[in-house]
Amino acid sequence: MAAEIGQLSLWLALALASCLAIFPLVGVHRGIAAWQWYARPLAWTQWLAMSTAMVALGYCFYSNDFSVAYVANHSNSALPLHYRLAAIWGGHEGSLLLWGWMLSGWAALVGLLSRSVPDAMVVRVLSVMGMIAVGFLCFMLFTSNPFDRALPWFPLDGVDLNPLLQDPGLVVHPPMLYMGYVGFSVAFAFAVAGLMAGDMDPAWARWARPWTTVAWCFLTVGIALGSWWAYYELGWGGWWFWDPVENASLMPWLAGTALIHSLAVTEKRNMFRAWTVFLAIVAFSLSLLGTFLVRSGVLTSIHAFANDPKRGLFILVFLCVVAGGALVLFALRGGALRSSRGFKPLSREAFLLGNNLVLLTAASVVLMGTLFPLIGEAIGMKVSIRSPYFNAFFVPLSVALVLLLVPGVFSNWKRQPGKPLLRRLLIVAPAAVVTGALASRLPGATPWVGTLAIMLACYLVLAHLDDVLRRALAYDLGLWAGLGKLARSYWGMVLAHCGLAVLITGITLVSFYQVERDVRMAPGDEVTIGAYRFHFDKLDQYTGPNFDATRGHFTAYHHDRAVAVMQPEKRRYHAGGQTMTEAAIDPALMRDLYVALGEPLDKHADDAWAVRVYVKPGVRWIWLGALIMAFGGALALSDRRYRNSKRSPASER
Structure with missing residues (x-):
């Protein structure tokens, strides 16, 4: 019934x-x-x-x-x-x-x-x-x-x-991700509704901006949860694989990030109207494209749901109708979106436009890297695009993004005098170089890319610290009273940008400092990785609600002091007979210890197993940074002025 x-x-x-x-x-x-x-x-x-x-x-x-x-x-x-x-x-x-x-x-x-x-x-x-x-x-x-x-x-x-x-991740990850995907439909609907009405004054941006920010926050948390799930559930020790389905969630996030910043310019200065409408269409279209990729059967992924080409054709036609119809309407009404206002090359508008172009370029890189193998396969060519392609583009794009972000925060709307901006940058940049160089002096050689990334993260944090102090002291009420006067929307921006710095730091630490060993171990064996020693204590068997498991018991020592008891598992599920690896992870703010059982070796002789052991510095900072970014967006939304759709646009510093 x-x-x-x-x-x-x-x-x-x-x-x-x-x-x-x-x-x-x-x-x-x-x-x-x-x-x-x-x-x-x-x-x-x-x-x-x-x-x-x-x-x-x-x-x-x-x-x-x-x-x-x-x-x-x-x-x-x-x-x-x-x-x-x-x-x-x-x-x-x-x-x-x-x-x-x-x-x-x-x-x-x-x-x-x-x-x-x-x-x-x-x-x-x-x-x-x-x-x-x-x-x-x-x-x-x-x-x-x-x-x-x-x-x-x-x-x-x-x-x-x-x-x-x-896995518990299934309970929360898809709803969070879908709330972000679907949430961009509101910005899309506001853009199309404005085009229908032929009235694209700053009011529509004020109405659409809070909805877009909510969707972006959900999508940020959803992507972070997906990365966390991949890290501990797959048993591979990785947190991002440039998998096509992972890329499908990253593309609308990049476009949505550009959209949030473009909406701010449209609201404050009644500019970038055509660009903002275009980004709203692109963000939701990329969400629909992600749906097509996951459910069409055109790609192979551990995340993909369906393999029915008929379903994929239906979604592809629907995508073409929705995105194509919106773009046709945009082309017909585009002439009415021109703005007579201008801005100087040194202004907040100019730096925000530069950041938007960087973000959209990054989304285009991911889009090409995801679709090109599918296009090649359709015409009989075998094309494989892996991490080196994406990393080769994302490193310089990330550098450009941070370098444009800081002067954008420092600058005024419409026009920014060059000398005051240069003076502020000359204070922050050397301090960031020194701080980053000291922070990168960890044990082991640091490639120049890693050192540069840490410097950029320090540059971002120090710049916002400088800006917060200057704004607070400008009230002439004392530091603490001045800090209390700063708007929550401003604090939200600061947190979101600092969350990006934390994310960059986490990616850098785990990329350049993690240590991995694949070893043959039997109960009683030990392996040393860096400053940690892992002792294989024993094996046992236990039965779960719908699986049988072989469980290993490992003790991790740091300088002869026991710091963790770890129990990785190899599970066999009753219904389908599938075998799954459940890694054991000892989390900490500065490092994770990670142990995963592979396959049994010489089982009848000495219970030896293939064991993978990692020491991962800073990996938690990746998800911490994403959560800080999402919290920054939520804090901005709590500002009544941010959500007040009746207010008139006013210039801000």
């Missing part, structure tokens, strides 16, 4: 989304107020229908209803309850339902929280989001229905959830 309720809810949601896409928009163009009024109730009712479908699918998993094909393929009666419920989005059909549910949720929130936005604009925004919902609901109902029954014959027990996904 739950499956039938879910099925009916999806059809109801499709009907409501179709009405939302058509009638309120017609009401705006014909001046029919009654039709416009229905926009908000339709958005809220659509969300209720999608929520009912989500609850219905969750109940199917909870009750082990294996007559539902999706449940049978992604669950098992022995699967722990929290993984059964998280399996709602553990496969292709369920993840699309999550996507659609979140899209309806964003639309409902826009209807609820945009009371200060003119009704005509809200109606257009909700209608655009309704159009997007129609496409995804048609995709679900006609090609990827999570409520399809496997009748009359269905399995008595399920296939099981992919063991890689039987």
Whole structure:
């Protein structure tokens, strides 16, 4: 019965989304107020229908209803309850339902929280989001229905959830990532609605900016969680592999970061309007492209969900319609987006434009590196693009980004005198060089790229420290009172930029200072890596809720002092017989100790195993930096002035 309720809810949601896409928009163009009024109730009712479908699918998993094909393929009666419920989005059909549910949720929130936005604009925004919902609901109902029954014959027990996904990361990572993906639909809808109205004054940027920042925060956390999951779950000891699906999440993040900064210029100075609209279209289009890559079957990845080309064709057509339609509208209305205002080469606008170009170039590099092997395969060429390609571009682009970021923070809007800016840079830059050089004097040789990266991170932090102190002291109230006067939106910017510095430092430390050993070990053996000694104490067996495991016991010593007891596992899952590696990690702020069991060697002789051991300095700083960046965005959102859509644009220093 739950499956039938879910099925009916999806059809109801499709009907409501179709009405939302058509009638309120017609009401705006014909001046029919009654039709416009229905926009908000339709958005809220659509969300209720999608929520009912989500609850219905969750109940199917909870009750082990294996007559539902999706449940049978992604669950098992022995699967722990929290993984059964998280399996709602553990496969292709369920993840699309999550996507659609979140899209309806964003639309409902826009209807609820945009009371200060003119009704005509809200109606257009909700209608655009309704159009997007129609496409995804048609995709679900006609090609990827999570409520399809496997009748009359269905399995008595399920296939099981992919063991890689039987992890707490599955519970939080996909929802966070999808909240970011889908959240960019709001900025996209505001841009398209503005183009429809032909009215692109700074007001639309003020309305779209908070929604874009929320989406960016969610996507930042989602990417960080995905990196963390890959680090400890895959047993390879890595945190980023330039996998096509990882790239699919990075591309909209880069475009979204550029969009946030461009929205600030459009709001404050009524400039970059065409550029901002273009970035809004690109950010959401890249989110849709990520959906296509993950679910089309055109790539092979541990993250990919589907391998049905028909589904991929549907999403590709949908992507072309959404992105192509928006770009056609942009081309038709682009002439109205020109601004008569100007700015000098030395100004905040100029540096923000430079940063935007760097970010969009980085997104283009990732896009080409991800799609070119697929294009080559389509024309019969075997092309492989790996980490050296991406690293060769990202190192100089990251340097350029930081070098442009600091003078942008120091500069005024419209025009910045050169001498004061140069004086500030001549104070910060040498201090950063000295501090970075001292910080890079860790044991072992540091390549010049690593030293440069640490210097840039110090440059970023010292520059913001200098700026905070100058702004606080400018109030002439004393340092602490001045710090209290600084706006939360400003503190959010400082935290986000400093989070980037922490991220750069973490990447540098783990890239150049990690030590790895693959060794043959039996109980009683020891291996020394750097300042740490790992003793293989024993092996034992234990049974989990749906798997059997061989568990190793290792003691890690630092200068003959025991610092950690580590228990890596090799699991064999009952339902499918898959074997998985569960690494043991001892985390600390400055380093991680990482041990993973490989395969048994000479098992009948001495219980020897292939063992991989890492010492990873600073790896936690990668995720700490990402969380600081997301917290900075959230702090900026808490500033009432940031969220006040009625305020008039004013120049800021």
